[in-house]
Amino acid sequence: MRISRGExxxxxFNYAALTLLGLLCIAPFINIFAQSLSGHYAIVSGQVGMLPVDPTLQAYDKVFQDxxxxxxxxxxxxxxxxxxALSVLLxxxxxxxxxxxxxxGRSVIMFLLVFSMLFGSGMIPNYLLNKSLGLLDTFWVMVIPTLIAGFHVIIVRSFFQNVPGELEESARIDGCGNLGILFRIVFPLSMPVIATIALFKAVVHWNAFFDAVLYINNQDLMPLQVYLRNLIMMNASMINTGDIRMDEELIANESLKAAALFTSMIPILIVYPFLQKYFVKGMLIGSVKG
Incomplete structure (x- = not known):
């Protein structure tokens, strides 16, 4: 089939537009990376753009000593x-x-799930609930309140409905119980949607900071995003490298901020490529049938 000139x-044009949009999205990350590798005088004089100027690893050295x-x-x-792990399992x-x-009674439970997606209890009731459960100032206050999301349950449920019933019947004839069918038959076949939900939850947990600010006072339990928030608000003066003092004449505050910000993105960037191939398939299949 021949493609016309207009096509x-x-x-x-579509390729050019998408390439331009992609470059615009990645440009801030490139700039942060360039600042993290640039020298003090290059940053304060505004010479840093997309490429490092006077490259140095001193900012990363200071950050990793903190x-x-x-x-x-x-x-x-x-x-x-x-x-x-707990969110996917539950x-x-x-x-x-x-x-x-x-x-x-599944229709009642589905109604409650949808209701929870539309209406929230609010900040103060959530705080009082976590306080009454004894979760304040503990690691679990960042995990337990977000274990179940109604939207994720609906996606996974729709995916499970598309699994052929004959497979489950065969497994049941062979002596498998409900849990055996779920984890030996259904779960392996559902890796696209499972990976999608895992990616959703990983991004949410990695980027979350507000719940830690509200519920945690112990500095030893503060997640990375709270550290970055404090770092930016305090103009990099909170970095503590033990016996090594920061030399402001050699390392710019912007370079330290950029090094910490870029380092914080590395774990999620490492995980994403392994889950991305399942992402589109999991979203499409999981939303076909309600």
Whole structure:
């Protein structure tokens, strides 16, 4: 089939427009990376654009010597790992029975899920609830309140409804129970939607900071995003490198901020490529059937 000249021009325009938009989206990240590698005088004189000027790794050296930064990074990694694992497990356990038409009362539960998506309790009731449960100033206050999301349960439930019933019947004939069918048959077939939900939760946990600001006073439990927030608000003066003092004549505050910001993006950038191939498929299949 021959493509007309107008169609070729249209396709070329689309590629050019999408390339331009992609470059505009990635430009801030390139600029941050360039600032993190640039020298003090190049930054304060405004010479840094998309490429480093007077390249140096001193900013990264200072950031990685900051014990508070490393502790916050560890808290965020642990929060993301534990939060994603528990959220995926509970979402699957809730979505699987809701996908079965013979389960009584599932319409009521679905109504409650949709209701929770439309109406929230508010900041003060959430604070009082977490306080009454004894979760304030603990690691679990950042994990437990966000374990179940109604939107995610609906997506996974829709995906489970598309799994052929013959597979479950065969497994049941072979002696599998409900949990065996779920984790041996359904779960492996549902990796696209599972990876999609895991990516959603990972991004939410990694970027979250407001719940930690509200519910946590212990500085040892502050996640990385709170550290970055404080770093920017305090103009990089909070960086503590132990016995090594910051030399303001050699390292610009903007370089330290940029190094901390860029380093905070690395873990999620490493995880994303492994889950991205499942992302589109999981969203499409999980939303076909309600």
């Amino acid at each position: 070729r021009l249209f396709v070329g 014990k508070t930064f490393l502790m916050s990074m560890g808290i965020s990694i642990m929060r993301t790992g534990v939060g994603v 979402t699957v356990l809730m979505a699987y029975p809701l996908s079965k038409p013979y389960i009584k």
